Amino acid sequence: MTLTTSGDAVVRAEELYEASRRAITLTVDDLWPGRGAVLGAQVPSLTSYVCPVTVDGEELFAKYGWLSTPMASVLRGARGTWDDVLEAQLPYTRSADLLTRREFQQLEFLRQLGRPRVCEAVDFRAGVLLTRALSGMTVAEEINLRPWDTGPLLDSVLLSLPELHGEAGAKYIKRAWPINERSIVDVFLHQFKGPSAAGFVADLGRDRELPEHERLVIVDLVANAVRRLIRLTTALRPRQRVAVYGDLKPEHVFLSGARMTFISPALQWAAGPEPDVAKLIGRALLLGLCHHELRAEQQITQGVASTLDSYFGALPRGERLDQVREVMVLWLMDTAALLATCLSVPADYPVTAHQEQVVRHARRIATVLDRVSGLLIGSMTGAGLLDAIFGEFDQTAWNPLRAGRHSATPTSIEGNDA
Structure with missing residues (x-):
C-alpha cells in the first residue's frame, strides 16, 4: 500500500469516483435489468471504491478497485495519469488475478468450508464484487x-x-x-x-x-x-x-x-x-x-x-x-x-x-x-x-x-x- 504525498494530485478524485460508480451502475443494470437499482453514497475505504446498492428493497454492497492499487495512491499518480489508468484498467478487469475476482473466489471457498462464516457473495462481474449486507x-x-x-x-x-x-x-x-x-x-x-x-x-x-x-x-x-x-x-x-x-x-x-x-x-x-x-x-x-x-x-x-x-x-x-x-x-x-x-x-x-x-x-x-x-x-x-x-x-x-x-x-x- 505505497502512498506518495508530495505535489498535487495527478488524477482528479471526481474522475476516479465517477468512473467507479459508472462501472458499478453498468454491472448492476446488466445483472438486474429494469429493476431500478439505486446506488448509495460512497463508503470510506482506503483501498477500493465501496457503496451500498439497493435492488428491490434488498441492500447489497458493491466493491470496485483500480489496478490492485489503493485509490489514494492512484490519485497521487502511482499508476500514472488518468489516461494511463484508464488504458490499463480494462485489461486488468479481465485478468485472472483481478483482486475483486480473487476475493469473490475466496468468499466462495469459505462458504463451502463453513468456518469462519462469511458474508454471501451475490455475484461478480466486470471487476465489481457484490456482497449481501449484514445485520448487527x-x-x-x-x-x-x-x-x-x-x-x-x-x-x-x-x-x-x-x-x-x-x-x-x-x-x-x-x-x-x-x-x-x-x-x-x-x-x-x-x-x-x-x-x-x-x-x-x-x-x-x-x-x-x-x-x-x-x-x-x-x-x-x-x-x-x-x-x-x-x-x-x-x-x-x-x-x-x-x-x-x-x-x-x-x-x-x-x-x-x-x-x-x-x-x-x-x-x-x-x-x-x-x-x-x-x-x-x-x-x-x-x-x-x-x-x-x-x-x-x-x-x-x-x-x-x-x-x-x-x-x-x-x-x-x-x-x-x-x-x-x-x-x-x-x-x-x-x-x-x-x-x-x-x-x-x-x-x-x-x-x-x-x-x-x-x-x-x-x-x-x-x-x-x-x-x-x-x-x-x-x-x-x-x-x-x-x-x-x-x-x-x-x-x-x-x-x-x-x-x-x-x-x-x-x-x-x-x-x-x-
Missing part, C-alpha cells in the same frame, strides 16, 4: 461500546479460524490466487523500504493540518520504529505453511446475537496464524488508544493481554518463544503502516471516524511504536518479552507527559539505531 454491529463497534468484553470478543474471533488455519485452508491456497496485497509484511515493505521511503516518511502528515513541530516529532518517532522493524523482518519465519485470513480487523467481523460473520477476506500464505493474531490484537489496541475514556482504554488493553495470554498459553513452549516475538513485530508493522496511510491520504479523501482519530492520536501511537520496537531488538523472549511490552505500552499510552516528551530532530530511516 462489528466487533470494533462492540469493543467501543463494551470495552470490558474485549477479551471474550477477540477470543471468539480467533476460535472461528482453526479450520482455515488447518489442512483445508492450506490445500485451497496451494491451488488458488492469494491476496498478498494485504500481507502485513508486504504492505510495510512497500511503504518503508526503497528509494522513495525516506521522502515518504518525511512527508507524513503534511496534508493533515498538523502543527509542524508536532508533525516533525511524529516523523522522527515513526522513522526510529521503522528502521528497527526493517531489521527485524529478517528474523520472521518463511511463509508457505498456513493459510491465514489476512485482513482480520475487528471492523471485518459482524456480531449478530451469538453469530459472527466475516467480510473482506485476503487469504494468503504465512508461517503460522501470527498475522491474523497480530492484526486483530493490534487494531483492537488502536481502538483503545483512540477511545475518549481512559478507563475504557485500560479495559481494552487488558482484554488484548488476556487474549494473548490464552493464545500463547495453549502453545508448546518452543513455539511460544518464537511466536511471541513474531506477533509483536507484525503488530508494530501493521500499526506503522496504518498510521502512515492515515497521515498520507489527501485532506479531502473520505476516511472513517476511527481513521480520523488515528490522525488525532498520531503522536501517542508513534510513541508506542518507537518504545516497543526498542524492546524487540533486545534479547528478551517469551512471557518476559510480552510482560515488558505491555508494561511499556501502559506507561507510554496512559502517561500523556511521557508520550509527549521527544525531540523533533528528524531521523533517517536508513541510519543506525541507537
Whole structure:
C-alpha cells in the first residue's frame, strides 16, 4: 500500500469516483435489468471504491478497485495519469488475478468450508464484487461500546479460524490466487523500504493540518520504529505453511446475537496464524488508544493481554518463544503502516471516524511504536518479552507527559539505531 504525498494530485478524485460508480451502475443494470437499482453514497475505504446498492428493497454492497492499487495512491499518480489508468484498467478487469475476482473466489471457498462464516457473495462481474449486507454491529463497534468484553470478543474471533488455519485452508491456497496485497509484511515493505521511503516518511502528515513541530516529532518517532522493524523482518519465519485470513480487523467481523460473520477476506500464505493474531490484537489496541475514556482504554488493553495470554498459553513452549516475538513485530508493522496511510491520504479523501482519530492520536501511537520496537531488538523472549511490552505500552499510552516528551530532530530511516 505505497502512498506518495508530495505535489498535487495527478488524477482528479471526481474522475476516479465517477468512473467507479459508472462501472458499478453498468454491472448492476446488466445483472438486474429494469429493476431500478439505486446506488448509495460512497463508503470510506482506503483501498477500493465501496457503496451500498439497493435492488428491490434488498441492500447489497458493491466493491470496485483500480489496478490492485489503493485509490489514494492512484490519485497521487502511482499508476500514472488518468489516461494511463484508464488504458490499463480494462485489461486488468479481465485478468485472472483481478483482486475483486480473487476475493469473490475466496468468499466462495469459505462458504463451502463453513468456518469462519462469511458474508454471501451475490455475484461478480466486470471487476465489481457484490456482497449481501449484514445485520448487527462489528466487533470494533462492540469493543467501543463494551470495552470490558474485549477479551471474550477477540477470543471468539480467533476460535472461528482453526479450520482455515488447518489442512483445508492450506490445500485451497496451494491451488488458488492469494491476496498478498494485504500481507502485513508486504504492505510495510512497500511503504518503508526503497528509494522513495525516506521522502515518504518525511512527508507524513503534511496534508493533515498538523502543527509542524508536532508533525516533525511524529516523523522522527515513526522513522526510529521503522528502521528497527526493517531489521527485524529478517528474523520472521518463511511463509508457505498456513493459510491465514489476512485482513482480520475487528471492523471485518459482524456480531449478530451469538453469530459472527466475516467480510473482506485476503487469504494468503504465512508461517503460522501470527498475522491474523497480530492484526486483530493490534487494531483492537488502536481502538483503545483512540477511545475518549481512559478507563475504557485500560479495559481494552487488558482484554488484548488476556487474549494473548490464552493464545500463547495453549502453545508448546518452543513455539511460544518464537511466536511471541513474531506477533509483536507484525503488530508494530501493521500499526506503522496504518498510521502512515492515515497521515498520507489527501485532506479531502473520505476516511472513517476511527481513521480520523488515528490522525488525532498520531503522536501517542508513534510513541508506542518507537518504545516497543526498542524492546524487540533486545534479547528478551517469551512471557518476559510480552510482560515488558505491555508494561511499556501502559506507561507510554496512559502517561500523556511521557508520550509527549521527544525531540523533533528528524531521523533517517536508513541510519543506525541507537
